[in-house]
Amino acid sequence: xxxxPVPPLLDATLIAVARRYRVPAMPAATxxxxxxxxxxxxxxxxxxxxxxxxxxxxxxxxxxxxALARMIxxxxxxxxxxxxxxxxxLRKRSAQVQEYASLAAHAxxxxxDIQASxxxxxxxxxxxxxxxxxxxxxxxxxxxxxxxxxxxxxxxxATRIRAMPDVRNTARVQQGLTRLIQGAAxxxxxxxxxxxxxxxxxxxxxxxxxxxxxxxxxxALSVGNAAxxxxxxxxxxxSQALEALARRLDDSxxxxxxxxxxxxxxxxxxxxxxxxxxxxxxxAVLLRLAQNENAEPVWxxxxxxxAKASVDAATTDLPxxxxxxxxxxxxxxxxxxxxxSKQGLVPLRGASLRALTTDEPALARTVLYxxxxxxxxxxxxxxxxxxxxxxxxPASVEFGCAVAEQRSAxxxxxxxIWDALLESPKWASVLNQYLMLRQVRELMVHTDDLLAAxxxxxxxDMAPPKACGV
Numbered sequence: 496x497x498x499x500p501v502p503p504l505l506d507a508t509l510i511a512v513a514r515r516y517r518v519p520a521m522p523a524a525t526x527x528x529x530x531x532x533x534x535x536x537x538x539x540x541x542x543x544x545x546x547x548x549x550x551x552x553x554x555x556x557x558x559x560x561x562a563l564a565r566m567i568x569x570x571x572x573x574x575x576x577x578x579x580x581x582x583x584x585l586r587k588r589s590a591q592v593q594e595y596a597s598l599a600a601h602a603x604x605x606x607x608d609i610q611a612s613x614x615x616x617x618x619x620x621x622x623x624x625x626x627x628x629x630x631x632x633x634x635x636x637x638x639x640x641x642x643x644x645x646x647x648x649x650x651x652x653a654t655r656i657r658a659m660p661d662v663r664n665t666a667r668v669q670q671g672l673t674r675l676i677q678g679a680a681x682x683x684x685x686x687x688x689x690x691x692x693x694x695x696x697x698x699x700x701x702x703x704x705x706x707x708x709x710x711x712x713x714x715a716l717s718v719g720n721a722a723x724x725x726x727x728x729x730x731x732x733x734s735q736a737l738e739a740l741a742r743r744l745d746d747s748x749x750x751x752x753x754x755x756x757x758x759x760x761x762x763x764x765x766x767x768x769x770x771x772x773x774x775x776x777x778x779a780v781l782l783r784l785a786q787n788e789n790a791e792p793v794w795x796x797x798x799x800x801x802a803k804a805s806v807d808a809a810t811t812d813l814p815x816x817x818x819x820x821x822x823x824x825x826x827x828x829x830x831x832x833x834x835x836s837k838q839g840l841v842p843l844r845g846a847s848l849r850a851l852t853t854d855e856p857a858l859a860r861t862v863l864y865x866x867x868x869x870x871x872x873x874x875x876x877x878x879x880x881x882x883x884x885x886x887x888x889p890a891s892v893e894f895g896c897a898v899a900e901q902r903s904a905x906x907x908x909x910x911x912i913w914d915a916l917l918e919s920p921k922w923a924s925v926l927n928q929y930l931m932l933r934q935v936r937e938l939m940v941h942t943d944d945l946l947a948a949x950x951x952x953x954x955x956d957m958a959p960p961k962a963c964g965v
Contacts, residue, residue: 504747505797508740509860512948515870516806516939518932530565534885535876537562538916539929545917559913564906566882567891571898580886582702584895585695592699595690598683605680606644612675613641613649616668630661646685650676725804732942733802733865734758734779740798740949741781753784755794757836765832766848767825774812774819778802779865780836785844793831795847796823800863803939806871807879809864810935814924816862823848855934864939881928888912 521539522528528536537559544551570577571584586592617634625631633656640649656662657672675681690696734756741754760777762770781798801816803809826832826848834841851861885891890911897904916922924931 502744502747504744505740506860508743508948508951509798509863511951512940513944514937514939515941515944516866516936518876518936519873521876521929530562530569531875531877531882533558533562534566534882535929538877538881538926541917542926542929545926551917556910556913559916560906560909563885563891563909563912564894564904567886567894568898570886571895577886578702578705579883580891580895581899582699582706583887583892584899585699585702587892588896588899589695589699591690591693592695595687595693595696595699598687598690601683602687605684608678608680609646609649609675609684610641612671612678613638616671616675630656630659633659644684646681646688650681650685722804726802729804729865729867729942730758730778730802732867733800736865736942736945736949737779737781737798737800739946743949754797755782755784755838756780757782757834757838757841760834760836760841762819762822763832763834766822767827768822770822772815772818773822774801774815777819782841782843785847791842793842793844795844796851798863799861800865803864803866805868806866806936806939809866809939810878810932811880812864813931813935817853820851820853820858820862824851825849858934859937862938863945864935865942865945866939867942870941876929876932878928878932881925884922884925885912888915 521536522532523536537555540555541551541559544555567580569575570580586596617638619638622631622635622638625634633652637649637652637656640646640652653672653676657669657676662668662672691700737756741756744754745751756779758779760780762773762775762777764770777799779800779802780796781800782794783797785793785795799820801809801812803812826845828846828849830845831842832845832848834843852858886895888911890909894904894906894908916926
């Protein structure tokens with residue numbers, strides 16, 4: 496199968512579109528630079544040294560631990576610090592908080608287990624079939640206590656029911672009540688309630704609520720709904736921009752319908768290769784009608800677009816995107832694959848998919864991250880995920896404990912993080928974080944800028960034609 500060259504208008508548009516999210520040249524580290532920015536600079540210098548097979552200079556090591564120590568001090572500031580890191584430090588310092596955090600991790604499952612046990616004994620449908628009387632009233636109270644998470648009351652009611660004359664000789668109910676009363680789930684939930692009254696635990700809860708709302712809470716639901724709305728909005732804008740581009744391409748070739756856009760395009764399982772941690776759904780895809788001897792139309796991929804409501808979301812998405820491209824490139828050249836999308840099934844040529852590549856120059860002509868968030872006044876040189884991994888390291892938490900307890904905190908205790916950064920595969924994403932940040936920002940455009948580039952028809956400074964999918 497011969498791939499058709501992409502028209503000059505598409506190449507010129509991708510070259511001309513403004514890249515307002517692009518990362519500027521890496522500045523030099525100075526004593527007054529923000530510690531997170533200093534860490535980003537030092538880590539990138541260390542990465543370059545490792546890439547060249549030379550050990551980083553000793554000065555970089557000292558700059559790293561100094562900047563990390565400053566970032567920890569900043570995170571521990573009472574009023575403007577990082578609540579998530581402060582919560583980690585408090586959990587390390589307090590046995591009660593450690594126990595509370597451990598129990599809280601199982602709490603949702605424990606509540607489900609208790610509710611299931613209560614339903615087995617006193618489901619409302621069962622109660623309707625029972626004769627009126629003290630036993631039915633007590634079982635209704637048991638169900639209410641489980642539903643309202645009143646654990647001491649639940650234990651007391653279950654114990655009282657077990658002693659009732661109508662229950663003593665009923666083995667099934669006796670066993671169910673015994674399992675409920677003596678089970679680990681109820682004990683853990685009661686202990687969790689007791690710990691919730693502890694002053695340090697309340698402080699821990701406050702810190703986590705500042706960082707992240709409790710799952711299922713009205714605040715969490717509100718935040719989740721707002722995020723969904725932002726995501727839907729940028730997906731719609733991305734689709735509109737690609738559709739405008741498709742119309743412009745059709746007009747330029749005087750062939751209506753040659754280009755089309757599909758959304759939520761899902762990768763079929765029939766494509767060989769590993770789908771582990773790979774992108775399995777593409778937000779918006781620009782397709783071109785392929786030259787085909789058969790009567791059935793088939794399509795080639797010309798441009799893949801991912802919609803992101805924030806820059807950080809794109810940064811964390813890039814590894815999945817690259818694995819997704821690698822998966823598509825495993826397509827068989829002479830095969831046709833049916834992709835499900837919101838517009839229905841779309842047959843794509845394997846040759847077009849096989850031509851996709853993750854090398855940087857080709858990637859810039861194949862993939863766009865589309866966003867409608869404002870650009871940073873100064874892009875962060877340390878990504879959010881890298882910052883969190885640095886702060887969550889055991890040595891950082893220990894250092895934070897010393898700061899919290901106003902003990903002398905020796906920054907040299909942070910050296911194990913530097914060693915892990917250079918040697919451990921678990922830290923590879925942090926070591927390479929600036930490369931990933933720069934690559935994502937190069938691929939990212941604002942939806943308004945993409946529409947503006949389509950309207951400009953910037954044909955003059957075009958690159959040589961290439962094949963769709965290359």
